[in-house]
Amino acid sequence: MGKRSKVIERDTVVIKFSGDSGDGMQLTGTLFSNTSALFGHDISTFPDYPAEIRAPQGTVGGVSGFQVHIGHKLVNTPGDFADVLVAMNPAAIRANARWLRKGSTIIYDSDNFTEKHIQRAGYKEDPFKEDKLDDMNLIGAPISSLVKEALKGMDIDPKSVLRTKNMFALGMVYWLFDSKLKYTEDFIEDKFGKKPLVAEANSKVLRAGYYYAETIEALTPSYHVSPAPIAKGTYRNINGNQAISWGLLAAAEKAGLKLFIGSYPITPATGILEELALRKDLGVKSLQAEDEIAGICTAIGASFTGRLAVTSTSGPGLALKSEALNLAVMTELPLVVIDVQRGGPSTGLPTKTEQSDLWQALYGRNGESPVPVIAAGTPCDCFTFAFQAAKIAVEYMTPVILLSDSYLANGSEPWKIPSMKDMPSITVPWAVKTDKDYLPYERDPKNLARKWAVPGTPGLEHRIGGLEKTIKGSVSYTPENHEYMVKMRDEKVERVVNDVPDLQVLGKKTGELLVIGWGSTYGPIYTAVSELQDEGFNVSAAHFNYIRPLPKNTAKVFKAYKKLVVCELNTGQFANYLRMKHQKFDYHQYNKIQGLPFTIGEIKDYCKKLLEGK
Amino acid sequence: MAETSNNHYVAKDFKSDQEVRWCPGCGDHGILSSLQKTLAELDIPKEKYVFVSGIGCSSRLPYYMNTYGFHGIHGRAAAIATGVKIANPDLMVWEMTGDGDALAIGGNHYIHAIRRNIDIKIILFNNEIYGLTKGQYSPTSKKGLVTKTSPYGTIEEAFKIGELTIGANGRFFARTVDYNLALSNEVYKEAAAFHGTAVVEVIQNCVIFNDGAHDAITNKETRDDNTIVLHHGQPMIFGKNRDKGIILVNLKLKVVRLGEGGITEKDLLVHDAHEPNPGIHYRLAGMTYPEYPVALGVIRAINAQTYDGAMLEQHEKVQASSKIKSVDDLLMSGSTWTVK
Numbered sequence: 001m002g003k004r005s006k007v008i009e010r011d012t013v014v015i016k017f018s019g020d021s022g023d024g025m026q027l028t029g030t031l032f033s034n035t036s037a038l039f040g041h042d043i044s045t046f047p048d049y050p051a052e053i054r055a056p057q058g059t060v061g062g063v064s065g066f067q068v069h070i071g072h073k074l075v076n077t078p079g080d081f082a083d084v085l086v087a088m089n090p091a092a093i094r095a096n097a098r099w100l101r102k103g104s105t106i107i108y109d110s111d112n113f114t115e116k117h118i119q120r121a122g123y124k125e126d127p128f129k130e131d132k133l134d135d136m137n138l139i140g141a142p143i144s145s146l147v148k149e150a151l152k153g154m155d156i157d158p159k160s161v162l163r164t165k166n167m168f169a170l171g172m173v174y175w176l177f178d179s180k181l182k183y184t185e186d187f188i189e190d191k192f193g194k195k196p197l198v199a200e201a202n203s204k205v206l207r208a209g210y211y212y213a214e215t216i217e218a219l220t221p222s223y224h225v226s227p228a229p230i231a232k233g234t235y236r237n238i239n240g241n242q243a244i245s246w247g248l249l250a251a252a253e254k255a256g257l258k259l260f261i262g263s264y265p266i267t268p269a270t271g272i273l274e275e276l277a278l279r280k281d282l283g284v285k286s287l288q289a290e291d292e293i294a295g296i297c298t299a300i301g302a303s304f305t306g307r308l309a310v311t312s313t314s315g316p317g318l319a320l321k322s323e324a325l326n327l328a329v330m331t332e333l334p335l336v337v338i339d340v341q342r343g344g345p346s347t348g349l350p351t352k353t354e355q356s357d358l359w360q361a362l363y364g365r366n367g368e369s370p371v372p373v374i375a376a377g378t379p380c381d382c383f384t385f386a387f388q389a390a391k392i393a394v395e396y397m398t399p400v401i402l403l404s405d406s407y408l409a410n411g412s413e414p415w416k417i418p419s420m421k422d423m424p425s426i427t428v429p430w431a432v433k434t435d436k437d438y439l440p441y442e443r444d445p446k447n448l449a450r451k452w453a454v455p456g457t458p459g460l461e462h463r464i465g466g467l468e469k470t471i472k473g474s475v476s477y478t479p480e481n482h483e484y485m486v487k488m489r490d491e492k493v494e495r496v497v498n499d500v501p502d503l504q505v506l507g508k509k510t511g512e513l514l515v516i517g518w519g520s521t522y523g524p525i526y527t528a529v530s531e532l533q534d535e536g537f538n539v540s541a542a543h544f545n546y547i548r549p550l551p552k553n554t555a556k557v558f559k560a561y562k563k564l565v566v567c568e569l570n571t572g573q574f575a576n577y578l579r580m581k582h583q584k585f586d587y588h589q590y591n592k593i594q595g596l597p598f599t600i601g602e603i604k605d606y607c608k609k610l611l612e613g614k
Numbered sequence: 615m616a617e618t619s620n621n622h623y624v625a626k627d628f629k630s631d632q633e634v635r636w637c638p639g640c641g642d643h644g645i646l647s648s649l650q651k652t653l654a655e656l657d658i659p660k661e662k663y664v665f666v667s668g669i670g671c672s673s674r675l676p677y678y679m680n681t682y683g684f685h686g687i688h689g690r691a692a693a694i695a696t697g698v699k700i701a702n703p704d705l706m707v708w709e710m711t712g713d714g715d716a717l718a719i720g721g722n723h724y725i726h727a728i729r730r731n732i733d734i735k736i737i738l739f740n741n742e743i744y745g746l747t748k749g750q751y752s753p754t755s756k757k758g759l760v761t762k763t764s765p766y767g768t769i770e771e772a773f774k775i776g777e778l779t780i781g782a783n784g785r786f787f788a789r790t791v792d793y794n795l796a797l798s799n800e801v802y803k804e805a806a807a808f809h810g811t812a813v814v815e816v817i818q819n820c821v822i823f824n825d826g827a828h829d830a831i832t833n834k835e836t837r838d839d840n841t842i843v844l845h846h847g848q849p850m851i852f853g854k855n856r857d858k859g860i861i862l863v864n865l866k867l868k869v870v871r872l873g874e875g876g877i878t879e880k881d882l883l884v885h886d887a888h889e890p891n892p893g894i895h896y897r898l899a900g901m902t903y904p905e906y907p908v909a910l911g912v913i914r915a916i917n918a919q920t921y922d923g924a925m926l927e928q929h930e931k932v933q934a935s936s937k938i939k940s941v942d943d944l945l946m947s948g949s950t951w952t953v954k
Contacts, residue, residue, distance in 0.1 A: 236948065285925065301684070301697025301699075327686060456661055456702060457661055463684070
């Protein structure tokens with residue numbers, strides 16, 4: 001190890017890797033975060049990539065970024081502002097200039113700061129001056145030339161040589177954080193094992209970057225972040241889409257059901273179909289359908305045969321599925337519908353995050369159409385809530401909508417791996433042949449679920465469908481029967497509340513201000529409120545994962561605070577839902593509709609103003 | 615697939631307790647009874663049948679079959695049936711649909727089910743009209759047809775179901791007529807025995823909104839001259855007096871009269887339903903009167919791997935080689951670390 005003239009001990013540090021979408025920034029960021037996690041940091045990551053696969057090189061639209069937040073304390077968000085920015089070109093500076101902390105370090109490939117690149121990024125001459133970054137700790141390294149130099153004499157083509165630039169930058173960052181190279185070297189060996197030259201080149205460049213950083217004394221101060229106090233156990237990194245997929249697999253195994261997924265590719269939900277398509281070893285049947293409607297309809301068909309059926313999509317796809325979703329409502333078949341939300345309306349912001357499908361999930365169908373709605377809060381708890389969504393779907397014989405979003409789908413964090421024996425059991429309401437005729441809509445008196453009779457079972461032949469039925473399963477247009485069945489379906493969904501845990505409060509159970517959130521805003525709200533509490537403010541937080549039905553103790557929690565504010569990434573959909581469900585309270589709203597998550601700072605500022613009565 | 619059970623069924627065993635509500639004289643009654651007769655003769659356990667439908671008059675049929683049944687939503691029968699079959703390949707899945715349901719709103723699912731070769735039997739009731747919505751033109755309505763939504767006659771070309779099906783890489787296509795119980799029975803049995811997507815177009819008469827649309831090929835006087843029943847391995851002869859036949863000239867089908875110009879039975883085309891090249895089947899399926907007789911019977915039946923079968927094979931292969939046998943295995947696979 002080289003001598004370090006100055007080491008800064010920090011609780012948390014945010015690092016952003018940024019470059020052209022072909023520069024390998026997602027991989028670089030992932031390797032860095034895995035290395036940090038192995039060291040024992042708590043981490044939270046978020047990739048930020050353009051909608052186009054290869055947007056024009058060097059333009060701001062083509063910038064692909066990966067942000068990693070590492071901490072000695074627990075971190076709940078990928079961080080508001082970066083302490084270290086790795087910029088492979090001027091466009092990466094332009095894209096990130098407003099998200100840098102004062103005094104942060106910028107490592108950039110000076111070879112790429114030519115007049116042409118600078119102008120393509122929209123600057124005149126000097127990116128750092130023009131964006132007022134000249135007082136940052138600027139470290140220009142001629143990465144492209146250094147990489148060529150390092151690999152001189154090796155028998156690989158110039159294109160492949162330049163493709164290792166990301167490893168050079170990563171090497172530099174590893175030095176800055178005094179990290180070990182082993183994880184990355186193992187990864188390189190594993191990935192390029194069949195191409196030993198490429199593996200050697202990447203490892204060589206990684207080390208070259210590391211030693212270069214050691215040699216130039218400019219790269220100070222370096223950072224030290226001690227390991228976080230993390231609970232004992234075995235961990236892995238997981239993102240929201242993977243966690244949802246695995247949660248569904250866990251539920252299928254617990255229920256003794258085979259999993260079926262019918263889906264159509266759509267950003268940012270596609271990862272779920274991809275993940276489950278891999279799991280033929282666990283008996284998952286996956287179908288990439290011809291469209292969104294076929295995705296849900298094949299799932300409904302599979303559910304009719306007794307499979308745990310799933311369809312995954314994003315907002316535009318949920319709109320297409322709504323008629324078929326009502327078919328599942330009417331036939332009272334278990335079905336998990338996952339909406340990984342993105343910015344809308346229409347095609348909107350396909351790669352950005354938003355919470356604006358809440359009303360669509362609650363109300364976006366014809367007729368009286370009650371469906372339980374659940375929202376995951378963190379990448380890790382996507383596992384838990386996917387499991388819960390499946391459990392409720394099966395035990396209550398109902399479709400369930402699980403809301404995630406782009407922020408959770410792509411964000412990753414360390415996850416303490418659960419053991420299947422500790423997961424809750426799932427009871428399947430199978431119909432069995434008795435002396436009495438099977439009545440398709442006869443209900444369990446407790447939770448109102450009907451019994452599931454699957455084709456292949458002798459003696460339980462029956463017909464169901466989208467037309468209104470009697471208990472016997474006969475088509476009926478009788479006025480009283482329709483009203484009865486509408487009410488039964490609604491009451492059944494309301495009874496799900498018996499399986500909804502009470503709303504928890506972070507902080508004092510009574511006070512000046514309760515900050516209310518739902519879904520993926522958990523991290524920023526939790527962190528902002530924790531920090532406000534540390535600063536002495538009388539603030540608490542309550543976070544909703546169960547939207548329909550709401551937890552039983554909701555009103556009891558609300559009434560203990562003088563002010564309530566609902567923070568969400570839309571124009572106030574949950575706030576208005578609460579106004580309808582719990583009318584006696586006044587709700588303030590804090591909303592953001594920019595395709596971006598909340599920053600901790602903006603939530604804190606808003607809360608402070610509210611507390612000061614402004 | 616469902617194995618022989620030695621169940622001895624009669625058609626009545628497949629009648630449900632629901633009152634049949636089609637209009638008196640509707641061709642659907644004939645389709646229902648020939649299907650019930652077919653099922654009774656198939657000797658497959660009753661609980662293995664699933665009848666899936668979309669929306670329309672045809673799609674009410676599952677309610678009248680005493681089997682498992684699923685009445686879906688408009689156009690989506692093929693997608694629902696696909697899910698049923700993939701999820702449980704041990705079931706025998708029948709899809710009941712119509713020209714509007716399958717070819718207009720459900721056109722996408724229809725062609726993709728066929729392309730994938732899902733092992734389902736699609737019975738497509740073709741009455742060339744929307745009956746349940748009371749008389750609007752459909753994708754198979756003849757050009758110029760006056761209906762409530764085409765008061766001056768349609769200006770659209772109609773789909774020919776056989777051409778569309780074979781164009782979507784259909785491996786089985788047959789055609790029958792609603793009231794012809796014997797032919798229907800024969801065709802349904804062949805569809806049932808086929809492994810893959812089997813499409814049977816049923817020429818069906820809507821007595822209320824399009825009565826007589828198929829008159830030229832169904833009335834006693836003209837039907838034998840306007841239709842040909844194809845049988846694999848048999849020469850293509852038709853006509854009231856069985857004096858007409860079909861030959862191939864310059865890659866085109868041609869109707870000839872036996873005895874005229876020295877034409878004998880030997881000169882006629884012999885039907886080969888198992889020929890993989892779709893060219894001749896496409897032409898046969900596209901024949902329309904008055905130029906040609908309309909082809910009935912099994913026009914095309916080509917064996918190919920089914921989607922559901924291929925999926926099972928892939929599952930077995932992956933399961934044999936994967937180390938992941940349970941969710942616990944999966945969760946612990948790949949990169950993990952332990953905090954002590």
